[in-house]
Every structure is written in structure tokens, then in C-alpha cells.
Amino acid sequence: MELTVTFGFEIISLLIALFFYIQKRNKILKYFIPFLFLTVIVEFTGWWWTVHNGPWKFAMYNIFTPVEFLFYAFLFYIHLNKPIFKKIILFFSPVFILCTVLNMLWIQGINNTFNNYIFLLGSFCVVVFCCLYFYESVLPDKIDLQLSLQPFFWICSGLLINYLGSVIINALFEYLTSNDLQSEGRRIYITINNSLNVILYSSFCIAFYLCPNHKKISSSQL
Amino acid sequence: MPKPQEDILISIVVASIFFILIGSFLLLVVFIFLRRQRKNKEEKEEMKNRFEQTLLKTQLEIQEQAFAYISQEIHDNIGQILSLVRLNLNTFGAVVSDEKMEQTDELLGKAIKDLRDLSHNLQNNRIYDIGIVESIRQLLLSLKKTGKYTTSFQASDHFHLLDPNTDIILYRMIQEIVNNIIKHASATNIEIEIKSEAEVTTIRISDNGIGFDTALLQRARAGIGLQNIINRAKTIEAGVDVKSEQGKGTTITLYIKPKLTSL
Numbered sequence: 001m002e003l004t005v006t007f008g009f010e011i012i013s014l015l016i017a018l019f020f021y022i023q024k025r026n027k028i029l030k031y032f033i034p035f036l037f038l039t040v041i042v043e044f045t046g047w048w049w050t051v052h053n054g055p056w057k058f059a060m061y062n063i064f065t066p067v068e069f070l071f072y073a074f075l076f077y078i079h080l081n082k083p084i085f086k087k088i089i090l091f092f093s094p095v096f097i098l099c100t101v102l103n104m105l106w107i108q109g110i111n112n113t114f115n116n117y118i119f120l121l122g123s124f125c126v127v128v129f130c131c132l133y134f135y136e137s138v139l140p141d142k143i144d145l146q147l148s149l150q151p152f153f154w155i156c157s158g159l160l161i162n163y164l165g166s167v168i169i170n171a172l173f174e175y176l177t178s179n180d181l182q183s184e185g186r187r188i189y190i191t192i193n194n195s196l197n198v199i200l201y202s203s204f205c206i207a208f209y210l211c212p213n214h215k216k217i218s219s220s221q222l
Numbered sequence: 223m224p225k226p227q228e229d230i231l232i233s234i235v236v237a238s239i240f241f242i243l244i245g246s247f248l249l250l251v252v253f254i255f256l257r258r259q260r261k262n263k264e265e266k267e268e269m270k271n272r273f274e275q276t277l278l279k280t281q282l283e284i285q286e287q288a289f290a291y292i293s294q295e296i297h298d299n300i301g302q303i304l305s306l307v308r309l310n311l312n313t314f315g316a317v318v319s320d321e322k323m324e325q326t327d328e329l330l331g332k333a334i335k336d337l338r339d340l341s342h343n344l345q346n347n348r349i350y351d352i353g354i355v356e357s358i359r360q361l362l363l364s365l366k367k368t369g370k371y372t373t374s375f376q377a378s379d380h381f382h383l384l385d386p387n388t389d390i391i392l393y394r395m396i397q398e399i400v401n402n403i404i405k406h407a408s409a410t411n412i413e414i415e416i417k418s419e420a421e422v423t424t425i426r427i428s429d430n431g432i433g434f435d436t437a438l439l440q441r442a443r444a445g446i447g448l449q450n451i452i453n454r455a456k457t458i459e460a461g462v463d464v465k466s467e468q469g470k471g472t473t474i475t476l477y478i479k480p481k482l483t484s485l
């Protein structure tokens with residue numbers, strides 16, 4: 001079994017993040033590097049365990065999924081300005097962790113299957129956060145900002161398209177991977193998932209490119 | 223694969239694509255909305271600027287009319303009266319001593335001359351007639367005659383190609399700057415240089431006075447004189463650059479885009 005396109009794009013975006021971090025020392029890049037590094041490790045381990053029938057494949061994905069959503073929540077917390085929106089994110093995080101634990105303990109288990117309920121809950125919240133960000137972007141005080149030049153706009157766009165597009169396939173994950181749909185279902189799941197991940201990581205790369213240079217600030221004005 | 227299952231799979235793909243399209247549509251709406259908002263804001267600002275410019279032009283026109291009226295009054299009325307006083311004074315003869323008479327006559331002569339100069343300075347037509355270059359030359363000459371200042375003036379040949387209305391406003395700006403130098407700079411030397419190029423005409427007025435901290439211009443509200451200069455610059459879309467160093471004088475540079483008049 002070959003490594004997926006997603007894995008390739010994850011590595012590319014990690015390398016781009018590293019490259020621009022060396023040049024710009026930007027905060028977003030600083031947060032993304034460990035996250036992307038972790039994503040690459042998880043993806044590679046997932047692939048390895050799929051090939052060699054590793055025992056903890058689902059458990060690893062089920063633990064990584066909440067970490068992923070909490071990371072995105074943290075990014076939104078930094079970038080949203082309205083206190084009420086920040087409070088919504090602060091409320092979301094413990095509730096999400098609680099739901100994850102409850103789901104692992106009593107509903108879907110930790111290593112039985114992919115915890116798609118948690119993924120759906122996380123996707124829903126990320127889409128809501130994206131809408132909050134876009135709402136803030138169209139407020140009068142932000143009009144002067146060129147949206148397409150804002151790194152977080154690209155991150156947000158990638159997340160919005162990715163999580164909106166993956167709602168159906170993840171909601172029907174078990175159905176798609178069931179025995180009678182084994183080949184076709186999996187193929188559709190992987191194709192849609194890969195395409196969405198290509199969009200997601202490409203937008204991350206654009207965001208990294210657009211990150212402002214923080215190295216220069218300290219030496220200016222004098 | 224059975225037909226119903228195939229239909230379900232197709233529905234799943236279509237639904238996923240549909241959701242992606244919703245996301246893309248949302249992004250598009252945000253983009254279009256922002257673009258429209260920005261355009262509206264720009265239009266509003268442009269209208270505001272145009273209104274301000276019209277207002278300033280009207281104010282300046284009123285001011286010029288007032289100047290013309292005062293100039294006419296000085297020339298035709300006060301000037302005439304003072305000339306009559308001078309004539310009358312000469313008929314006093316033995317009543318006043320010769321020395322006092324000469325002093326008074328001299329003072330009256332100076333007052334008449336100063337008033338005439340003031341009248342000329344306030345008169346628009348004169349600037350139209352002799353041109354801005356000659357007007358500036360005369361302004362500097364009158365300063366030189368006071369004995370308090372040394373002056374220097376350099377102008378490039380093509381400068382007369384500026385629009386006559388712009389000339390009047392420019393001359394008033396230069397007058398205001400020179401007035402500021404006289405009032406505040408404690409300078410002994412005033413230099414004016416005009417460089418006319420295809421893209422921009424530059425007028426540089428510099429003095430060797432005490433100078434000032436230009437940061438004060440941004441922090442505090444500019445004085446009336448400087449505010450007048452800035453307002454006038456706005457009406458002719460000119461740029462104003464102030465460079466000053468304490469103890470080393472001030473240089474004010476005006477940048478004007480030349481408009482060619484139909485000859």
C-alpha cells in the first residue's frame with residue numbers, strides 16, 4: 001500500500017512552514033511547525049500500522065483528532081477579536097474534551113473504530129468558528145484590510161472547505177467502510193478525503209507564504 | 223454492486239461536493255461584500271475630499287476678494303489721504319522746526335510706501351500681470367531692502383507654464399511661509415529656489431533661523447499660518463515637506479504637478 005497524497009502535502013507544508021519560519025520568525029508558523037510535525041508522524045504511523053496490521057491505529061487517530069481540533073480552536077482564539085467569540089471558544093474546549101472522553105469510554109470506544117461522532121462535532125465547531133471569523137472580517141473596522149493578503153484568511157478558507165466537504169463522508173464512515181461497500185466505499189472515502197486535504201494543506205502553504213516578517217520589526221524606526 | 227447502493231454512493235459524492243460548493247460560495251459572498259464595502263468607503267472619502275476642496279477653494283476666493291477690496295481701499299483712500307497730509311505738512315512752514323518737519327515727512331513717506339507695497343502684495347491682478355516669478359522676486363527684494371535679511375532667488379525657465387490660478391495660491395503660500403520666517407525664525411538669510419521638471423515642480427524655501435522640532439507639527443495642532451499653507455496645498459493638490467533642525471534653519475518644499483495652460 002502506497003503512502004497517500006495527503007501525506008505528501010503534509011510534508012510539503014511542514015517544510016514550507018520551516019523554511020518561512022527561519023526567514024520570518026512568525027508566531028503562526030511557530031505554532032504550526034509542531035502541529036504539522038505531529039500530523040506527519042501520525043499519518044506515517046497510521047500508514048505503517050495499516051500495512052503491518054498495527055494494533056493501535058484507531059486509538060492513535062482517535063487521540064489525534066481532538067488534539068487537532070483543540071489546536072484549531074486555539075488558533076481561532078488568537079485571531080478572533082470579539083470577547084464573546086473568545087468566550088465561545090473557551091467554552092467549546094472543555095466541552096469538546098468531555099465529549100471525547102465520554103465517547104471513548106461509553107459510546108464508540110478508544111480502539112474499536114474511528115470516532116466519527118467526535119470528528120463531526122469538531123467539524124461543526126470549526127465551521128462555526130470560520131463563520132465567526134468571516135463575520136469579524138466584514139465588520140466596518142476591518143474593511144481596509146485586504147482579506148486575501150491575511151494568512152489566517154487562507155487557513156480559515158482551507159478549514160471551512162475541508163470540514164464542510166468531509167461532513168458527509170465522516171458521518172457515513174461506518175457505512176462506507178462496511179463489508180458490502182468495501183472497495184467502492186473506501187475508494188470514495190479516500191478520494192474525497194485526499195482532495196479535501198490537498199485543498200487544506202495548499203491553503204496552509206499560502207498562509208505561510210503570506211505571514212508577515214517579524215524579524216524586521218525589532219530593528220525598524222531607529 | 224447493487225443499484226440502490228450505487229445510488230447512495232453517488233448521493234454521498236454529490237452531497238459532499240454540494241457542501242464544498244456551499245463553503246466556496248460563502249467565501250465568495252464575503253469577498254464580494256468586502257469589495258463592495260471598500261468601494262463604497264472609497265467613494266464616500268472621494269466625495270468628502272471633493273467637498274472639502276470646494277469649500278477651501280470658496281474660502282480662498284472670498285479671502286482673495288477681501289484682499290482685493292483692502293488693497294483698493296489702501297491705494298485709493300488711505301494712500302490718498304496720507305499723500306494729502308504730506309502736502310499739507312509742507313505748508314506748515316515756520317510753525318514747526320525744519321528738523322521735525324523732515325522727520326515727519328520721512329515717516330509719512332515710509333508709511334505711504336509701505337502701504338503701497340502692502341496694497342500691491344494683496345492685489346491678485348498684479349500677480350497675474352507680472353507673473354509669480356517676478357512677484358516672488360519683488361517680495362524678496364522688499365525684504366532685502368529692510369536691511370535685516372539677505373536673500374537669494376533661483377527659478378527655472380519653464381516655471382511660467384503653471385496654471386495662473388495655481389500661481390496665485392502658490393504665491394500666497396510662499397507669502398505665508400516668508401511671514402512665518404519673519405515672525406518666528408530669527409533668520410538672516412532667506413532662499414527660494416524653483417525647479418520645474420516634466421513630472422513635478424519643486425519650490426524650496428529655506429532660512430538659516432533657529433529651526434524647530436518638526437515632530438511638534440504632528441503632535442500638536444499646526445498654527446494658523448501653517449494650517450493655511452496646508453489648506454492651500456490641498457486645493458492645488460500640492461505636497462508640503464517640512465525639514466528643520468534646531469539651530470540650523472528650516473526648509474519647506476512644495477511639490478506641485480504642473481498643469482499646462484492652453485497658450
